[in-house]
Amino acid sequence: MDIKTCNIIYCSPTHNSRDIALAAGSALGSEPRTIDLTRDLSDSVIAIPADEVAVIAVPVYAGRVAPFALGRLRRLRGDATPAILVVTYGNRDYEDALVELHDAMTSQGFVTVAAGAFVGEHSYSRPGMPIGEGRPDSEDVAVARRFGDRAASKLASAESVHEAAVAYVKGNRPYRSVSTPTPTAPHTLDGCVLCGTCADVCPTYAVRVTATGVETDKNLCVKCCACVKECPQKVRIFDTPYTEMLHKNFSSPREPELFF
Template sequence: MGYHIHMLYFSATGTTEKIVHRVAEKLNGEIGDSTVNRVDFTLPPEREKSCSFGENDLVIAGVPVYAGRVPNVLLKYIKSIRGNGALAAAIVLYGNRDYEDALIELRDLLSEDGFHVIAGGAFIGEHSFSRVLAKGRPDEKDLALADKFADLISQKIEFGMTASVEVKGNTPYRSYYKPKDEQKNPVDIRKVKPKTKENCTHCMTCVNVCPMGSISADDPSVLTGICIKCGACIKKCPVGAKYFDDPDFLRHKTEMEVGLTARKEPELF
């Protein structure tokens, strides 16, 4: 019997989507019975829809890592999903710093939703704060490991190995990671918001890609809600009009770009 393969993901800049898509398509070619179904819950309207699966489904679920955890703004939606005995693989994608407790947290959330989580993977993508840190990733080497991950999942299913997967992480989970100032004191950058340059053309790209729906359609320089620092408005602006100027944010960004140049590799479970 083949499985219905589903992609389930949040991906503001496309890096998480790239890995989830690669794994899902590879699995569909091996054990799938139809085209891959896509559930992209990056934008707010999609998180208002109900989402449920069943015993003939295999779900490849992916989220980015924010401060070492599953983004807290996604918890309500993820907890609303119904697995109903479906199989799942949990994927987290981080920007070459650390995924800390994000993978074990995602595994637990999916298990609580009624999924049998049989595999987990932590992959690397270009950091949301930077165009330098993990630039161009996931790359071909990462995608090759995504293919391997799909093969391992297929083999587990073939041999009936559907017990919950063991992954790295702590329970209880660690607190969300906080950057530090020059005196090594924690700083809070949660309320930092992007600024808009005068060369903004009001093309509305930023309005349309903001996963929180927080950029005003009347004036793209105005934020009407929270900013999660996902990088979508900055990286997708066609004229480079969006930017951050907060000193603590920029210090943290520079420290990572300078100190985290060693390439980290995906981990598969």
């Protein structure tokens, strides 16, 4: 199969999924089209034709595809379009997220030719209590490039997209059930200079900076911690008991898992 264009599509508040998608996509053509859905609230259809390929990457929340990311991806339409699927997770587990992404993209007209679960620094990781700190690292990025390379070779040697389809993607159906999250959000300590970075990076537009402070809508916040990681003054904090629990129990590094 000849592929004309590679589309690198991601929803990635803290950039782990983006970085893996860019590395995987680099093997699939020299001038990829990049579609960043992280803060894109539009609902117009994005159609990807059969002679192109889509690398699609999203984060894992509670062992499933982050719900807001799944919502963003609903705009995508394939036409038996080959897709390379990526989830990134914070070194605990990705459980049913990859198979959920595979099912969703299949129902929207894509054919999965490769799928991978990669480790990214956990959203709740913080100095002194790291969880997957520094991931994806250079080795993860190298694995992602080889992953993209292998998917490209598979497509090049296949007569049809269906011949290149994955045999298996890890995960259970029905997917694990997730309880409705309690509305909570990061808060801002003294020392905030009202620069607005927290509002500018929030994927759900939950943060508002006024003349006197930072207001966060707890019902909109998805706890991605983009605002925490990008605060130039380091005064944005998300206090959760999960940080210590994850740091204690999931420190042993996990490796990427790939399916072809």
